[in-house]
Amino acid sequence: MHHLRRALCQIAEGDCADDGLPDLIRELAGEIREELAELDLRIASSNRRIRALFRSNEACQRIGQIEGIGPITATALVAAVGDRTCFRNGRQFAAWLGLVPKQRSSGGKSRLFGISKRGNLYLRTLMIHGARAVLGKAHGKTDPRSQWIGRMRERRHPNVVAVALANKNARIVWSILSCGENYRPA
Template identity: 70%
Template sequence: MQIKRIGLDLAKYIFEVHGVDAQDEVVLRKTLRRDAVAQFFAELEPCIVGMEACCGSHYWARVLTDLGHEVRLISPQFVKPYVKSNKNDRNDAEAICEAVGRPSMRFVPPKSAEQLEIQAVHRIRQRVVANRTRLVNQVRGLLGEHGIVVARDITRIRRKLGEIADDQSGNFGELFVDMLRDMREELAELDTRLAGYNRRIKNLFRSNEMCQRIGQIEGIGPITATALVAAIGDRSCFKNGRQFAAWLGLVPKQRSSGGKARLFGISKRGDRYLRTMLIHGAGAVLGRSAGKTDIRSQWLNRMRERRHPNVVAVALANKNARIVWSLLARNQMYRAEHAVSPA
């Protein structure tokens, strides 16, 4: 039995396997327990193994690659059209096997263990930031019910909580003041945790040569640089910088028909976290470009004269994404004078 291609449906405990030969005839359908997966593939001849990019897929990609197989990860949205009839694990494995054999299929870049560690730091930091934002919003809402309106500035929230906790302003009940003191302590704890994750990211940035090269681009700091290195994986999965920018959702959404092109705002596909970091960094550069005479600032100022600042920020984020791909794919250093061609 010569197996050419296998579709593996991942799960916590029960895995479904669907294999075909060189003539695309079904030669294997099997259900495996988790502890038997590695042994099963170790006894097979090397072949192509397709999996959906989901929880645990990068781990199994490393395991099966070490066993000599060629692993291809597919976004679940590209597998769904190949599911026949009702959805179940066996049909999913068959659909994965069919999708992975398509010549025009696009695959997800596999990540190394180091990249997953960097990504974990960002995910935990993102959760801490979200928890702090929720806490600040709750404090602002509670104070609003007592007639105190605080601007959307976390520094002012800290100051107001300190004044109330020290009983320097307002006439509040003892219970309410005690709760605000607890919330001030919780906010201080979240600030401490966030500062700790920021230090981890800065240490990762200093110790990674690729991050150092990316960080030379205006609008990309340690947080964005490390997040990009953790997400890109194998740069060969993108043919050019435009494909990378499209993967991040920084290109116009298109709904063209009948030979008429219709372009809208950015597609917002891909990783929202990366896209947000790039756009925020571009906005910071845009705010400091006024009065500068370098080529990049002149290009931004000319565009800003005819377009909205948010559009200019997205355009700069798109350009930065393409530069990032070029630096990583070609192993080059950033040269600011070549970032924007003169008019």
């Protein structure tokens, strides 16, 4: 984005007069630059509102204590879940998000495949990206969660580990929301 902004400024202001660009292109680049600045202001305003909602909501504060869940994810989860009693357990909540494996059973044999992807795409994406951020910082830590991540990394592909951690986080979120307690990492 930095390079794009700089290039738009150079084109719009006509720093290179001998580049052969028509005036129409320069005008369009100026308009695009203004639209981009407007979007930046709108994004900053939305981020301020989300942070204010996060700070004012007790459930968001409790969920936000989990590694990999920030203000955007916490407010989105609280807004989307609404009534926590519609899920009997954390697995149902994780399945609602689409973070559990597809299962095909036949003849008493159970086969697990990739995640079902049946839930809310936006929430699932936030949860998985949060898990990826945790994976990047887990190396070298000695807490039980980081050790679990390390053991998973030895056996599985990083994408599988990220989804497994997102699934685990979803179950913790359900537990926190249903019990009304604070997050206890241990």
